[in-house]
Amino acid sequence: MQNEANEANQSNQASRANPAASATCAGKHPAPPCTLVIFGAGGDLTKRLLMPSLYNLSADKLLDDDMEIIGVNHGERETSEWRDELTQSLRKFAADKAATFHTTQLNEDAWNWVVGRLEYFPGEFEEDETFARLKARLQKAKSGNVVFYLAVGAHFFEPIIKHLGAAGLLEEKDGNFRRIVIEKPFGSDLASAQELNRCLLEFAGESQVYRIDHFLGKDTVQSILAVRFANAMFEPVWRREYIDNVQITAAETIGVEGRGRFYEQTGAFRDMLPNHLFQLLGMVAMEPPNSFDAESVRDRKAEVFDAIRPLTANDVVLGQYEAGPAGPGYKEEPGVAKDSRTETYAAARVYVENWRWAGVPFYLRTGKRLTERRTEISVQLKAVPFLLFRDTPVDALTPNVFTLRIDPSHGTSFDFNVKVPGPVMQIGKVRSRFNYADFFAERANVGYETLLYDCMLGDATLFQRADSIETAWAAVDGVLHPDSPLAVHGYAAGSAGPAQADQLLAQDGRTWRSLTDTQKKD
Ligand code: BG6
Numbered sequence: 001m002q003n004e005a006n007e008a009n010q011s012n013q014a015s016r017a018n019p020a021a022s023a024t025c026a027g028k029h030p031a032p033p034c035t036l037v038i039f040g041a042g043g044d045l046t047k048r049l050l051m052p053s054l055y056n057l058s059a060d061k062l063l064d065d066d067m068e069i070i071g072v073n074h075g076e077r078e079t080s081e082w083r084d085e086l087t088q089s090l091r092k093f094a095a096d097k098a099a100t101f102h103t104t105q106l107n108e109d110a111w112n113w114v115v116g117r118l119e120y121f122p123g124e125f126e127e128d129e130t131f132a133r134l135k136a137r138l139q140k141a142k143s144g145n146v147v148f149y150l151a152v153g154a155h156f157f158e159p160i161i162k163h164l165g166a167a168g169l170l171e172e173k174d175g176n177f178r179r180i181v182i183e184k185p186f187g188s189d190l191a192s193a194q195e196l197n198r199c200l201l202e203f204a205g206e207s208q209v210y211r212i213d214h215f216l217g218k219d220t221v222q223s224i225l226a227v228r229f230a231n232a233m234f235e236p237v238w239r240r241e242y243i244d245n246v247q248i249t250a251a252e253t254i255g256v257e258g259r260g261r262f263y264e265q266t267g268a269f270r271d272m273l274p275n276h277l278f279q280l281l282g283m284v285a286m287e288p289p290n291s292f293d294a295e296s297v298r299d300r301k302a303e304v305f306d307a308i309r310p311l312t313a314n315d316v317v318l319g320q321y322e323a324g325p326a327g328p329g330y331k332e333e334p335g336v337a338k339d340s341r342t343e344t345y346a347a348a349r350v351y352v353e354n355w356r357w358a359g360v361p362f363y364l365r366t367g368k369r370l371t372e373r374r375t376e377i378s379v380q381l382k383a384v385p386f387l388l389f390r391d392t393p394v395d396a397l398t399p400n401v402f403t404l405r406i407d408p409s410h411g412t413s414f415d416f417n418v419k420v421p422g423p424v425m426q427i428g429k430v431r432s433r434f435n436y437a438d439f440f441a442e443r444a445n446v447g448y449e450t451l452l453y454d455c456m457l458g459d460a461t462l463f464q465r466a467d468s469i470e471t472a473w474a475a476v477d478g479v480l481h482p483d484s485p486l487a488v489h490g491y492a493a494g495s496a497g498p499a500q501a502d503q504l505l506a507q508d509g510r511t512w513r514s515l516t517d518t519q520k521k522d
Contacts, residue, residue: 030061031062031456032064032456032457033064033065033067034145035069035138036054036068036147037072037138037147037148038071038149039072040072040150041073042071046086049446049447050448052446052448053446054069057452066142068119069119070119070121071118071119071121072130073120073122073123074125075122078120090111091106094106100444121134135167135168135169144173144175145176147455148170149181150180150181150182157182158199161199161200164180165204179208179209179210179458180200182209182211183212184211184214185270186211186469188265188270189270190474193469193470193473194470197470201466206465206466212451213463213464215280216279216462217450217451219445220404220410221283221406222462224283225297227412228284239356240356241382242382243380243382244360244382244383244510245362245508246360246379246380247377247512248362248363248365249366249374250374251370252367255333255344255368255493256344260335266342267343267346268318268367269346269476270480273348273364273366273476274472277364278475279464281352281364284377284379285304285352285356285357286301287300294459294460297461298468307352308352308472309352309475310478311475311478311479313486315479316347316479317489319344319345319497320340320343320345320491322493323492324492324494325492326371326492327369329493330344343488345367345498346366346367347363347364348363348364348476349361349362349364349504350364350475361508363504363510365497367497374407375407375408376405376406378404378513379402379403380399384397397417398417398429400416411433411436413432415429416430418430
C-alpha cells in the first residue's frame with residue numbers, strides 16, 4: 001500500500017515536471033526515432049555504460065523501432081564481431097555481482113532488439129573520408145534525426161566536432177534534430193573549456209549540445225531536488241540561519257584502475273571537483289526553480305556556480321596515496337611517474353556568496369584508495385540556542401545531520417537527539433534511515449538510461465550548459481594555476497586521507513564526518 005502510494009505520488013510529481021517523464025513511467029512513449037552514432041565503438045564506455053543503458057531502455061520499450069545504432073571506430077571488423085563482443089561483455093557485467101549492471105535474468109528479447117540494430121562502421125576520427133562515408137550512410141538512415149555520441153578520449157573531441165561540422169552533419173533540416181553528446185573531461189581548466197565551447201558553438205547551436213556529467217544520471221542525485229522541493233520540512237531550514245556547514249564526499253576505495261597515464265594528466269581535483277562535486281553542490285544550494293524545464297533548472301544552478309567565491313590555495317588540500325593497508329602507493333601504479341606530484345585526493349572549502357548561503361562553508365572531498373567507498377552529502381544543522389537540559393551542555397548535544405546517501409548505499413539518514421530511556425533526563429544521539437531498497441524495486445540501471453532517453457527527447461535538464469561549465473572552471477582556476485605549486489601530502493592507502501584535510505576543517509572549529517561510521521548498517 002505504502003509503495004503504491006509512493007509510486008502514485010512520484011508519477012504525479014514526474015508528470016508535473018515533464019509530461020514525457022510521466023509517459024516514461026507508464027512505458028508508453030518511446031523516444032522519437034533516431035540514429036545513434038557512437039564514436040568510440042570499441043571503448044570501455046560503450047561496453048560498460050552505453051550498451052547496458054540501451055538494453056534497459058529497450059526492456060522498458062522506450063526506444064523507437066526505427067532506431068539504428070552505428071559504432072564508429074578505427075580498425076576493420078565485421079558488424080557480427082562487434083555484436084558478439086558486446087554481447088559477451090554485457091553477459092559478463094550482468095553476471096558480476098559487484099557491477100552496477102548486475103542482473104540475475106537478462107531479458108534476451110530486449111538485448112536482441114539492440115543487437116539487431118548495431119552496425120559497425122570502420123573509420124579514423126580525424127580523416128575527411130570517414131565523415132564523407134558517414135554522411136552517405138546517414139542519408140540512407142531510417143530517420144533524419146541523429147545523435148552523435150563522443151565516447152572517445154578528450155583529444156578527439158575537437159577533431160570530430162570540426163569534421164562533423166565541415167561535412168554538414170550538424171545542420172538541422174526538415175524538422176530533424178542533430179545532437180552531440182560530449183563526455184567529461186570538458187576541458188582541463190577555464191581556457192581549455194572556453195576553447196572547447198567555442199569549437200562546439202561554431203558548428204552547432206547550444207540547444208544541440210548535451211554535455212554529460214554522469215552523476216546527474218544517478219537517481220539518488222536527481223532525488224536531491226525531489227527531497228528538497230517535494231517535502232515541506234526541508235526548505236524552511238535549508239539556509240544560513242539554520243545550517244552550519246555542508247559536507248560533500250566522494251570517497252573511493254579503488255585506485256586508478258590502470259588509468260595511470262590519464263590520471264597523471266588529470267589528478268583528483270580536475271577529475272572530480274569542478275564537475276561531479278560541483279554538480280552535487282549545485283543541486284543542494286540552488287534556489288527553487290519556477291518549473292522543472294531545462295532552462296529554469298539550469299539557470300538556478302548557474303547562479304550557484306556564479307556565486308562561488310574563487311578558491312585560493314588556503315581553501316584546498318591535496319594528497320597522494322602511499323603504501324598502506326589497502327596496498328602499494330600511487331607511484332607504483334602502471335603508467336605513473338616515480339616522482340609524480342599528481343594528487344589522488346582533494347579537499348576544498350567552498351563559499352557560495354549569496355543571500356541564502358553567506359558564511360556557510362561547503363566542504364568537498366574526494367579521493368582514491370580511501371578506507372570506504374561512499375558518495376554522500378551531509379547537511380549539518382546549527383546547535384540549539386538554549387541550554388534546556390541542565391546535565392547536558394548544549395555543545396555536548398550532537399548536531400542534527402541530514403545525509404543524502406548517493407552511492408553505494410542509497411537513501412537518507414538523519415541524526416538527532418532523544419531521551420535515553422531511564423529515570424534521569426539524559427540525551428542520546430540516534431539515527432533514522434530511509435533506504436531506497438525498502439520502498440522501491442532495485443533496478444540494474446547504470447545511470448545513462450535517463451541521460452540517453454532525455455537527449456533523444458530533447459530534454460536538456462540534466463545536461464550542462466556552456467556558461468555553467470565555464471563558471472565552474474573559473475571558480476577553481478586560481479588553484480589550478482597557482483603562483484607556487486600546492487603541496488601534495490601523503491596518506492596511507494586505505495586511510496581517510498591526509499591529516500592536513502582534517503586541519504582545513506579544524507581551522508574553522510569543525511570536523512569531517514567519519515568515513516567509517518555506521519553507514520554500512522544502512
Ligand atoms: C569518473 C572519474 O568521472 O567518476 C573516476 O573519472 C571516478 O575517476 C568516477 O572513479 C566515479 O564515479 P562513480 O559513479 O563510480 O561514483
